[in-house]
Amino acid sequence: MSDIATEDFRAMLARMEAQGHVTRMKKPVKPQHFSALCTKAPGVLLAEKVEGYDFSMAGGIFWTRARTAASLGWPEGELGRRFASAVAKPIPPVEVEDAACQEHVFTGDDVDLSNIPIPFMHEKDGGPYLSSGIVFANEPNVGVNVGCYRLMFRTRREMGIDLFTASDLRRIYTKFYEQGKPLQIAVAFGVHAFEHMGAAYKAPAGVNEIEIAGGLRGAPTRLVRAKTVDLMVPADAEMILEGELLPNGWTADEGPFGEFAGMQGDLKHNPIFRLTAITHRRNPILFALQMPWENDWLNGPATEAACMRILSLAGIPVVAVRATEGGCCGWSMVVSIRKRAGEGKNAIAAILSLPVVKQVIITDDDINIYDSNEVEWAVTFRCQADKDIVILSGMKAKHVDPSVRPWDMKPGELPLTSKFGIDATIPEGIPAFRYERIVPAYSDSLRLEDYL
Amino acid sequence: MTRSGAREELVGKIEALLADPAFFKDVLDLCTDAPYRDVLIAWSAVREKHELMRDEFGRYWIPH
């Protein structure tokens, strides 16, 4: 088992710091200033002191492909492939008795969210937000569900939770709401990238995302029994909030909050989370996950893995898959394949059938898809717009995309979108030598350093 | 002034601000001299005391 397989959140940060990914901030910072400083930092930002609090604060861990790969200890080009193989080999968690996440326990009147430096993050947000929580809930007769959900500070005991979009947690909550019963949840903060990415993964109902996290880790996640709710939580987390989602339905104002698509979201109405306990480590580190890239990069590897899976089902030899940052790590893909006749278009059809992907570029395997100039070169010289751009309309869309004009829709109506793919592979019938690239003479035998 | 007196004063300042629609950031900007924790506590008190209204931009106000 590798050392990374047994890491917790702070060991992951320490390793990333040793690799040069972390910028330490020595002077105390106000919670409402942390996000702006994160966007200016060259690496993960670690605030050693937060004004008025006993917490330190970290942000920007998943801000780029490079940092995401470093957090997992995987090569940058391998995110999709490694994610796919981990999902195929889930590992069940183990139960432990003593847990660092319960070094300090606050229950009853001692539960007070104002003791946590919940950061105010974006100009138009509806309040301070905890953005890095992974929510555990039990679905009777089905099992444990884990997902990432943002939480807005309302009062010292209550937070808003965003259950607006269809999800497993929303479905479970709806069952309880319809019976007028509260739903117990526990929310873990400061978990390792493995657990965070497992929670972000849209696993089918009944699949425990913590087993997926185990697959990513290559070792079981350690869980401990929560103090006031009947749930198991990550023993090595920095902090746990326990409590229940009240059966108030979609009535409490929540948001706006800077959303994963990079736009300031709308005001929503959502359920309320009432706390029964706060537990945390000694000298806790609050992970203030920064929108949108940290949210997006938690999904990127899963989308790359889904592209690989669907291309392999379609029998297309895939070489590399890249979720681009501009496409929020899932809406826009670049894929290189070892093409046989017609497979450029087949690949477009397969990939555009994935719910989130809105555009895709397919190239041959001689193109380095991580170099945007090479991809543009292929699109420029290997594509004829009237033959090689495929447009599909009337496909399933997401409300978060303003170009589908969600505000014009009738209540209950679902948005539709058009999607496109660019086949930038060498057109059928054009011999490869027509694309022979310039090679500087004697390039293999000469070294610049010998002349400096 | 005592800590709880200062917090009471913050509640009053926030209530006065919310006579007209204001973003949460306006609340923070109004309370720059106060510790962040006191602002959270005051905001919690305002929420418990009033049913806050929201407009489509996400601004808060207290109905008269």
Ligand SMILES: Cc1cc2nc3c(=O)[nH]c(=O)nc-3n(C[C@H](O)[C@H](O)[C@H](O)COP(=O)(O)O)c2cc1C
């Ligand atoms: C950082 C982060 C924050 C997220 N916040 C929310 C949220 O507030 N509401 C929501 O519906 N989905 C949110 N998502 C997406 C869900 O976590 C994701 O769809 C997950 O698969 C849901 O799990 P579940 O369907 O098993 O409950 C977020 C994702 C990430 C990575």
